[in-house]
Amino acid sequence: xxxxxxVGLGNPGSEYAGTRxxxxxxxLDAFAKASNISFQDRRYGYVAETSIKGRKVFLxxxxxxMNLSGNAVRYWLTKENIDQSRLxxxxxxxxxxxxxxxxxxxxxNGGHNGLGHxxxxxxxxxxxxRMGIGNDFPHGMQVQWVLGRFDDDELQTLQPxxxxxxxxxxxxVLAGIGITMNQYNERGKGKKL
Numbered sequence: 001x002x003x004x005x006x007v008g009l010g011n012p013g014s015e016y017a018g019t020r021x022x023x024x025x026x027x028l029d030a031f032a033k034a035s036n037i038s039f040q041d042r043r044y045g046y047v048a049e050t051s052i053k054g055r056k057v058f059l060x061x062x063x064x065x066m067n068l069s070g071n072a073v074r075y076w077l078t079k080e081n082i083d084q085s086r087l088x089x090x091x092x093x094x095x096x097x098x099x100x101x102x103x104x105x106x107x108x109n110g111g112h113n114g115l116g117h118x119x120x121x122x123x124x125x126x127x128x129x130r131m132g133i134g135n136d137f138p139h140g141m142q143v144q145w146v147l148g149r150f151d152d153d154e155l156q157t158l159q160p161x162x163x164x165x166x167x168x169x170x171x172x173v174l175a176g177i178g179i180t181m182n183q184y185n186e187r188g189k190g191k192k193l
Contacts, residue, residue: 003056003082004173006031007073009091009114012046012063020133021066021146023092023158024114027131027165028059034166043079044072052173058082062114069114070121077122087126088172090165091115092146096132099157101188103129103168105177127177129168131161161188 010016010025018026032039032048039046039061046061058080062072077087091112096102106125109115115128137145150158164187171180 001051001054001056002086003058003080004086004088005058005060005073005076005080005082006169006172007060007062007069007076007087007089009066009069009089010061011065012061016147018149019147020150021092023131023133024090025061026158027090027129027162027169028061030162031166031169032059044075047076052170055173057169057173066114068117070117070119073118074121084122084126085177088169088177089115089118089126089128090169091128091130092133093130094133094135094142094146096130096134097190098132098134098154099161100132100190101129101161101165101168101184102132103127103177103181103185103188105181127172129165131158131165133158164188 006028008024008028010022016022035050037048037050039048045063048059050057058076060072060076062069064071077084091114095110105127108124109119164184168180168184171183
């Protein structure tokens, strides 16, 4: 059976719930809810399992804290013998406006500590879905921004992107990264198709 690993980056613990840096967690929570599955506390992360048309899908929310996310990703890829081409990492992105998103087949970490640690351990060849959180913060205040919580208006702006991200995960598993990028990236720029 083909296996896939979908990783949502974030920080564990109630003090980080609903923060911008946990956009990856929020996407995986939405996917799990839509799939009627729940997370179990496992090694290096919260893990949920499902299948989509005969393909086994592991959802992983690392509990290593953001800066050591690579430990969880590498462990679960190895443990389940999942090919890196079937890995999708969902993260927050300050360089994209709130509510926009960008799907890429590979590339740099863009200064994101979680992606940076994954890259250190497994390289750049993995798909990533970046969820825009905006950058409406004064110079030098990025840490406070990403660790701040979304307010209600921001959550309303973000929700359609989260809903679309759930569809993107399904498409990634069923159709692959190329087709999924072609189908969704224009929509991620906030343009109506």
